Amino acid sequence: MVPPERPRRPFPTYVRAMRVLLTGASGFIGSHIAEALTAAGHQVHGFDLRTGQDVRSPDDVARALAGIDAVCHQAAMVGLGVDMSDLPAYASVNVQGTAVLLAEMARAEVRTLVLASSMVVYGEGRYTCDRHGAVRPDPRAEEALRAGHFEPPCPACGNPLAPGVISEDAPLDPRNVYADTKLAQENLAASWARATGASVTALRYHNVYGPRMPRDTPYAGVAALFRSRLERGEAPQVYEDGRQRRDFVHVRDVARANVLSLQTTHTGLRAYNIASGEPRTIADMAHALADAYGGPDPVVTGGYRLGDVRHIVASPEKARRELGFTAQVPFSEGMAEFALASTGSAR
Numbered sequence: 001m002v003p004p005e006r007p008r009r010p011f012p013t014y015v016r017a018m019r020v021l022l023t024g025a026s027g028f029i030g031s032h033i034a035e036a037l038t039a040a041g042h043q044v045h046g047f048d049l050r051t052g053q054d055v056r057s058p059d060d061v062a063r064a065l066a067g068i069d070a071v072c073h074q075a076a077m078v079g080l081g082v083d084m085s086d087l088p089a090y091a092s093v094n095v096q097g098t099a100v101l102l103a104e105m106a107r108a109e110v111r112t113l114v115l116a117s118s119m120v121v122y123g124e125g126r127y128t129c130d131r132h133g134a135v136r137p138d139p140r141a142e143e144a145l146r147a148g149h150f151e152p153p154c155p156a157c158g159n160p161l162a163p164g165v166i167s168e169d170a171p172l173d174p175r176n177v178y179a180d181t182k183l184a185q186e187n188l189a190a191s192w193a194r195a196t197g198a199s200v201t202a203l204r205y206h207n208v209y210g211p212r213m214p215r216d217t218p219y220a221g222v223a224a225l226f227r228s229r230l231e232r233g234e235a236p237q238v239y240e241d242g243r244q245r246r247d248f249v250h251v252r253d254v255a256r257a258n259v260l261s262l263q264t265t266h267t268g269l270r271a272y273n274i275a276s277g278e279p280r281t282i283a284d285m286a287h288a289l290a291d292a293y294g295g296p297d298p299v300v301t302g303g304y305r306l307g308d309v310r311h312i313v314a315s316p317e318k319a320r321r322e323l324g325f326t327a328q329v330p331f332s333e334g335m336a337e338f339a340l341a342s343t344g345s346a347r
């Protein structure tokens with residue numbers, strides 16, 4: 001009799017301890033990755049501008065790569081970019097910095113890279129039209145937004161679209177300078193991997209939140225902006241009608257995805273959505289934070305920002321299948337912890 005086939009494990013059960021160079025180690029996500037790597041028995045070598053090391057400096061990078069098995073590249077200038085005067089800084093840190101890192105990795109023969117990418121490489125999410133099937137809506141027109149028409153119409157017939165789930169093979173369509181630089185990082189890493197036979201795992205994080213999320217700045221994520229308002233006793237201001245959908249993934253889950261990725265190598269670049277798989281609306285998120293904080297209730301303003309995408313919801317399937325990654329922190333628990341983390345208590 002043929003024995004039943006045993007389920008294939010997505011990653012090896014025995015994992016060798018690695019010496020990992022972690023760029024952006026002092027940042028929000030990097031600091032959690034450092035903890036997760038250490039807990040998994042790996043040796044972390046932190047690298048960050050805040051501790052005097054610059055990814056754009058070949059000398060700094062070459063020195064840091066000595067004796068390293070794998071690199072986890074989180075260092076970047078983040079946020080959407082406030083105005084065009086930010087353009088050179090984004091290109092310099094994100095594109096030039098990654099180019100220097102890859103050149104030095106080639107020289108040092110370090111062949112494993114995990115790259116922090118982003119859902120912003122997709123632009124708008126996936127939509128289908130009853131008549132035209134899968135379509136890519138254009139950026140929404142200002143007059144439509146002003147009139148409160150927030151759902152993007154079918155580019156062919158103008159009919160309403162049904163939002164769907166985006167998978168990694170979706171067309172890439174970066175729509176701002178930050179997104180351009182995140183896609184450039186993936187492209188440079190893919191070329192480097194083709195030329196050297198190396199392994200790149202590009203993790204397209206969705207909306208990451210959790211302890212140590214950067215505070216209220218023009219570059220901050222929406223969860224941090226809402227929390228800052230709650231701390232000032234002000235209602236979170238929700239744009240559009242609040243029904244825009246996102247995937248909020250907890251930073252400890254993101255850190256675990258990085259550990260799993262470092263332990264899984266292949267040849268060339270593979271990209272993965274790192275998401276919870278449980279989409280929420282922005283209004284849901286504002287309510288979860290306000291409830292945990294003890295008010296005030298969010299206000300839906302109908303305001304908008306040009307260039308914001310309407311829905312972007314990810315399929316977490318490929319990461320589950322190939323990395324063995326599934327998000328574990330439940331939305332309500334994660335948001336409650338985040339709401340209270342800064343003050344230590346509800347009012």
Ligand SMILES: NC(=O)c1ccc[n+]([C@@H]2O[C@H](COP(=O)([O-])OP(=O)(O)OC[C@H]3O[C@@H](n4cnc5c(N)ncnc54)[C@H](O)[C@@H]3O)[C@@H](O)[C@H]2O)c1
Pocket residue numbers: 023024025026027028029030047048049050053054055056073074075076077078093097116117118119182204205206207208209214221
């Ligand atoms: N936070 C999110 O929701 C999110 C979503 C998608 C992708 N990402 C990506 O995740 C990564 C980490 O983001 P984060 O949210 O932790 O941001 P962060 O700003 O908290 O951390 C980035 C770190 O990089 C460091 N850094 C910047 N320029 C550097 C340089 N030239 N040399 C060395 N270090 C430098 C900064 O000092 C900082 O500590 C970034 O690559 C970002 O693009 C974040």
Ligand SMILES: [Zn+2]
Pocket residue numbers: 129130131132154155156157158159
């Ligand atoms: Zn149509």
